[in-house]
Amino acid sequence: MAKKITIEPVTRVEGHGKVTIHLDDSGNVSQSRLHIVEFRGFERFVQGRPYWEAPVLVQRLCGICPVSHHLAAAKALDVIVGAGTGDGLTPTGDKMRRLMHHGQMFQSHALHFFHLVSPDLLFGADGDPAIRNVIGVALQHKDLAVQGVMMRKFGQEIILATAGKKIHGTGAIPGGINKNLSVQERDSFLKGADPMNIDKMIDWAQGAVDFFKSYHAKNADMIDNFAVFPSSHLSLVRKDGALDLYHGVLRAVDADGKKILNDVDYQDYLKYIGEEVRSWSYMKFPYLKSIGKKDGWYTVGPLARLNTADFIPTPLAQKEFEVYKAYTKGKPNHMSMHMHWARLIELLHSAEVIKELLNDPDLQKNDLVKKGKKRNEGVGLIEAPRGTLFHHYRINDDDQIVMANLIVSTTNNNEPMNRAVDFVAKKVFTGKPEITEGMMNRVEMAIRAYDPCLSCATHALGKMPLEVSLYGAKDELLDCKRK
Numbered sequence: 287m288a289k290k291i292t293i294e295p296v297t298r299v300e301g302h303g304k305v306t307i308h309l310d311d312s313g314n315v316s317q318s319r320l321h322i323v324e325f326r327g328f329e330r331f332v333q334g335r336p337y338w339e340a341p342v343l344v345q346r347l348c349g350i351c352p353v354s355h356h357l358a359a360a361k362a363l364d365v366i367v368g369a370g371t372g373d374g375l376t377p378t379g380d381k382m383r384r385l386m387h388h389g390q391m392f393q394s395h396a397l398h399f400f401h402l403v404s405p406d407l408l409f410g411a412d413g414d415p416a417i418r419n420v421i422g423v424a425l426q427h428k429d430l431a432v433q434g435v436m437m438r439k440f441g442q443e444i445i446l447a448t449a450g451k452k453i454h455g456t457g458a459i460p461g462g463i464n465k466n467l468s469v470q471e472r473d474s475f476l477k478g479a480d481p482m483n484i485d486k487m488i489d490w491a492q493g494a495v496d497f498f499k500s501y502h503a504k505n506a507d508m509i510d511n512f513a514v515f516p517s518s519h520l521s522l523v524r525k526d527g528a529l530d531l532y533h534g535v536l537r538a539v540d541a542d543g544k545k546i547l548n549d550v551d552y553q554d555y556l557k558y559i560g561e562e563v564r565s566w567s568y569m570k571f572p573y574l575k576s577i578g579k580k581d582g583w584y585t586v587g588p589l590a591r592l593n594t595a596d597f598i599p600t601p602l603a604q605k606e607f608e609v610y611k612a613y614t615k616g617k618p619n620h621m622s623m624h625m626h627w628a629r630l631i632e633l634l635h636s637a638e639v640i641k642e643l644l645n646d647p648d649l650q651k652n653d654l655v656k657k658g659k660k661r662n663e664g665v666g667l668i669e670a671p672r673g674t675l676f677h678h679y680r681i682n683d684d685d686q687i688v689m690a691n692l693i694v695s696t697t698n699n700n701e702p703m704n705r706a707v708d709f710v711a712k713k714v715f716t717g718k719p720e721i722t723e724g725m726m727n728r729v730e731m732a733i734r735a736y737d738p739c740l741s742c743a744t745h746a747l748g749k750m751p752l753e754v755s756l757y758g759a760k761d762e763l764l765d766c767k768r769k
Contacts, residue, residue, distance in 0.1 A: 315712045329690045337363055337681045341458050344677070344692070348739055350397070352454050353390035353445055354670035354695075357383055358677040360458035361533075361666030366681060368658025369461040371553060372533035376656050377648040379462030384532050385643045386448035386457060387668065388636040391531055392487070393441025394671035395633040398737045399494060400434025403626055406731055407501055412724035430497075433490050436481050437633075443482075444640065447471045462655035469650060476644050484641045488602070491634040495606050498627050513622035513706040513732045516541035518574070518583070519590035520698070522669050523549065527596030529607075529635065531669040537594045538574060538584055543618050547574065552667040555676060561693065571700050572693055583701035586673025587736060588628035593618040600642070603635035622706050622735040629671075629737070670695045672737050696738045706732040721756055721765045 332343055341359040345352035360383070365371055373380070401420045408427055409418040417426070424431035442452045447467060449455025457463055475484055502509050518541060522534035536555065538547035547558055562571040562579050573582035584590070592611070598604040610631060613619075619628075643649065666677045673695035680689035696703075710732040714725045756765045 314716050315708075329692055332687050332690050334686050334688075336685050337366060337679060337687050338460055338685075340677075340679060340687060340690075341460075342454070342456055344690075345454050347694075349453055350739060351390065351394055351670055351672070353386055353449065354668055354675050355677070356449065356455065357387055357458055357532075358666045358668045358670075358675045359679070360460065361668060362664040362677045362679050363460035364462075364666070365553070365664030366661050366679065367460040368660055369656045370658075371551075374656065375462050376651075376653045378466055378651045379654055379656065381643055381646055381648050382448055382463045382466065382654075383458055385467070385640065385649070386445060386455075387532050388639045388643070389441045389444025389448065391441075391636040391671055392491075392633060392640065393438045393445070394737075395629050395636070396434055396437035396441065396494075398671070399626060399630060399633070400430060400437070402734060402737075404430060404434075406727070406734075407505075411727050411731060415723060415727075418727075433493070437487060437490055440475075440482060440484075440487050444475065447475075459655065461657045464654065466652060466654065467644075467649040472644055472649065475640075484637065484644060488634070488637045488641065491630070491637045492602060495627075495630045495634055498630050499609075502627065509623045510621055512728075513709045513735065514620055515702075515705050515709055516620055517585045517618075517702055517705075518546060518577075519593040519618060520547065520574075520584040520586055521591040521594045521674055522552070522667060523595050524599070525549070528599045529591060529595040529597070529632075530599075531591075531632070531636070533668070536667070536674075539594055539618060541618060541620065543593070543616075546576070552676075553665045555665060555667070555678075559676075559693070561697075570693075570697055572698050573701075584698070585702045586695055586698040587625060588632050589619060589622075589625045590673065591669060592628045592631065598631070598635055600635050600638035602638055603631055606631045606634060622732060625735045625737075672696055672739055673698055694739070696736070699736045699738065703733055703736050703738065706735065715756065719756075719764060721767050726767055 328344060328347055332340055335343060340363060341356050344359045345355040347355055361372055364374065369375055375383070400423070404423055404427075405413070405418045405420065408423060408430075416422070420431070420434075423434075445455060446452045448463075448465075449457035450465065457465060474482075477483060480486055481490070518538055520536065520538040522530060523537045524530035524534045535549040536547055536552045536558070537545065537549050540546050550558060558575055560573055560575045560579070560582075562573060571579075571583065573579050574584060575582065592607065595607075598607045610619075610624075610627060662682070663680045664678075668675050674693075675695050676691070676693035678689075678691040679687055682688050707729055710728050714728050715721075718725065755763060758764050
């Protein structure tokens with residue numbers, strides 16, 4: 287007799303998802319899927335609104351990564367107002383936005399690793415769920431918990447100083463920025479009392495990378511063999527091939543590292559990227575048109591960015607990048623749990639960039655906005671914490687938005703997340719008639735490696751549970767648990 291077990295609330299994922307796992311007659315997993323069951327609607331909500339409202343409106347998609355949507359929309363509108371594509375702004379406008387963005391990257395990566403991921407590493411996949419959470423980390427690993435909180439706070443203060451608010455700010459406007467950074471604000475970040483200064487943040491970010499490397503050395507079998515599968519990878523890179531989280535050209539490499547999208551202008555993304563709709567999910571499945579729907583899917587995010595970039599243009603992160611690349615002998619890395627390693631290298635890189643920008647006198651200048659010949663269409667791309675984020679807008683002669691297309695980082699990762707779930711399901715569910723909490727957490731760990739924001743990808747309100755259903759060969763429900 288089928289039974290259903292409900293466990294609430296959700297643990298450590300953003301958004302509303304469901305996993306279904308089907309077994310064949312022999313008890314083997316024949317199919318597993320990550321279903322996104324929320325409705326997507328923001329692309330329609332913004333239609334009819336004045337285009338200059340978009341950077342403020344679309345960031346309401348999310349309270350975790352609003353800056354990413356704010357800046358991607360602003361970059362698209364830069365094109366519409368004639369300010370160019372990313373590198374056409376005034377030095378102050380460009381650098382203030384970059385500072386805002388790296389503040390966002392820093393706080394988001396710190397939040398994800400210290401609050402959402404570290405409980406699995408510190409207490410194990412089968413650890414008591416009562417302590418396998420951020421409260422357990424605070425009780426048993428106080429120093430790590432404090433670092434996570436203070437690092438996120440520092441990033442949020444950077445956002446406040448550049449965007450005007452910590453959440454849903456207004457700093458980026460079409461063609462530039464609406465404020466500079468005062469000397470007092472600058473000095474508070476450079477010379478603040480410990481730990482609230484950039485040198486301490488760099489030290490802690492380096493410590494986080496060292497923590498993961500040490501954990502990996504002791505647990506390589508688990509880290510290296512958890513949800514491993516070949517994938518293509520896509521991201522922005524700087525024109526010289528460097529990691530650039532704010533602006534660049536689109537590059538994609540295949541599973542062997544061969545370039546399959548060779549540094550193209552992202553204004554033309556529709557020539558290269560399509561979106562497939564499948565009946566069992568509200569989230570689309572992007573793919574490279576040159577390869578096709580079946581095999582053209584790709585991964586985005588920290589793992590992808592370190593697979594596509596040639597180097598990192600800050601010294602400490604570059605040193606760690608070299609160690610990271612050496613582990614796979616320079617080949618693309620396909621180990622899902624190494625996403626955390628890559629994310630921490632980016633955390634260190636963002637801290638270094640923040641320090642460089644804080645010492646740049648352009649941030650105190652007053653030339654904030656640039657405009658030129660107006661157009662009716664523009665595309666803005668940015669590397670959000672979770673991966674490449676696309677914003678595309680078209681306006682009419684009355685300055686109203688008539689078309690919006692958003693391809694969110696988590697949407698880009700839809701297929702690889704499904705592959706990761708399938709990998710784990712086949713490994714831990716095969717031949718098992720019941721679901722244990724530890725088995726279920728392993729499914730979450732596979733999804734969590736991608737730091738998904740399902741509410742961003744589906745654009746809806748609601749609860750955020752993970753539901754796993756186990757079906758037999760005759761499509762009968764054997765077990766169901768919800769978290």
